[in-house]
Amino acid sequence: MLRLYPAPPQELPVAGAYLAQRLHTQGSPARPFVYADFVMSLDGRIALGESAERTGALPEALPNASDLRLMLELIAQADCLITHGGYLRAVAEGRLEDIMQVGLRRGHEDLAAWRRAEGLAAQPAILVASASLDFPLPPSLAAHGQRVIIATGAASSAAKREAWRGRGYEVIVAGRGAAVEGASLTDALGERGFRSLFLLAGPLMLETMLRDHRLARLYLTIAHCLIGGTVFQTMLRGPELGAAGRMQLAALYGEVGSSSAAGQWFAQFDVAAPE
Numbered sequence: 001m002l003r004l005y006p007a008p009p010q011e012l013p014v015a016g017a018y019l020a021q022r023l024h025t026q027g028s029p030a031r032p033f034v035y036a037d038f039v040m041s042l043d044g045r046i047a048l049g050e051s052a053e054r055t056g057a058l059p060e061a062l063p064n065a066s067d068l069r070l071m072l073e074l075i076a077q078a079d080c081l082i083t084h085g086g087y088l089r090a091v092a093e094g095r096l097e098d099i100m101q102v103g104l105r106r107g108h109e110d111l112a113a114w115r116r117a118e119g120l121a122a123q124p125a126i127l128v129a130s131a132s133l134d135f136p137l138p139p140s141l142a143a144h145g146q147r148v149i150i151a152t153g154a155a156s157s158a159a160k161r162e163a164w165r166g167r168g169y170e171v172i173v174a175g176r177g178a179a180v181e182g183a184s185l186t187d188a189l190g191e192r193g194f195r196s197l198f199l200l201a202g203p204l205m206l207e208t209m210l211r212d213h214r215l216a217r218l219y220l221t222i223a224h225c226l227i228g229g230t231v232f233q234t235m236l237r238g239p240e241l242g243a244a245g246r247m248q249l250a251a252l253y254g255e256v257g258s259s260s261a262a263g264q265w266f267a268q269f270d271v272a273a274p275e
Contacts, residue, residue: 001066001266005252014066017253018073018219019114026216027195032186034214036199036206037074038235039067039221047202047233057095059227061262066255067221069108070266074219076102076111078198080125080149080189084205085135088128092136100126100200101144124198127151127189129205131178133160149192151185153178179204182212203236210236210244210271218247218269225262246272 001017003010027033039062040046048059075081081100090096101123103112115122125147128135133152141148150164153175161171174184186209189197199205199215209215236245247269257263 001253001255003251003253005249012253014069014255015110016073018070019076021077023074023077023217024079024118024120024196027197029190029193029195032079032190032195032197033216034182034186034197034199034209035074035217035219036201036209036215037071037219037221038206039063039071039223040235041223041225041227043226043228044234045227045229045232046235048227048229049231057090059229061225061227062221062223064223064261064264067264067266070219070221072099072102072105072108072111074198075099075124075200076115077196078124079120079194079196080127081198081200082127082129082185082189082205083200084202085128085130085132086202087200088135088138091138098138098140100124100138100146101140125149125194127185127197129180129185129201131156131180133157133164149189151175151180151188153180180208182208182210182214186212186214203233207236207238207241210241213244213271213274215271217250218271220267220269222265222267223262224257224264243272243274248272 001012001014003012023033038046045059049057091098102115103109123144123146126141127149129151131153133156149170149172151172151174154173155178164171172188174188175181250270251268253266255264
């Protein structure tokens with residue numbers, strides 16, 4: 001791929017490009033480094049075929065080997081992956097892949113060795129944010145010894161919280177309503193020693209992290225295609241963000257497509273500090 005910004009332009013291999021940023025060293029328990037990654041089309045589609053309340057399927061035009069490699073490098077640098085019940089339900093139904101482990105995919109085994117060399121746990125911990133507390137846990141989490149923490153809001157069902165605790169899971173109350181709030185969640189995970197938090201989640205988690213000024217960096221792959229569709233998801237919904245949504249371009253890479261596949265940009269944005 002070609003680095004377009006910052007200048008001068010430079011050709012770089014895809015593999016290792018995001019690992020070189022050493023995101024696991026950017027934060028601390030006092031202020032964890034929170035980062036997110038999305039892939040979208042030129043018309044802003046990130047998912048198709050489901051309602052706004054239900055996690056949709058990734059459009060066929062978006063997935064590709066380069067974007068997958070870079071996303072796996074982001075996952076590899078996390079102490080903890082923050083996901084949500086909708087993603088776990090989609091995994092259980094076969095609509096989305098389980099990508100919550102590092103170094104298991106063929107061709108990406110080097111990521112497991114990288115974590116070991118950096119002194120990280122073999123696999124990241126998993127934080128499941130849920131207002132309903134109704135979701136399945138994939139067997140892969142127990143099979144790979146991953147720590148699982150559940151987060152919800154104070155207005156969620158107390159009985160369901162106790163049911164999860166009765167099954168041996170730690171439950172964090174991190175929000176005044178039923179949903180999780182970004183600041184409370186980030187602080188709670190920092191208190192548990194986590195330094196780097198990757199959002200393997202959707203628009204709601206991204207929004208609360210932005211509004212609470214906890215997101216540090218946004219990685220965005222923009223596929224050079226238009227998708228359309230009448231039912232779709234975009235990166236954000238809800239009230240205007242205002243100043244909380246200001247971004248500063250940190251890096252931009254380009255990859256040319258072919259007759260059968262779209263090209264793409266890989267952009268990195270640092271979130272502007274609140275005034």
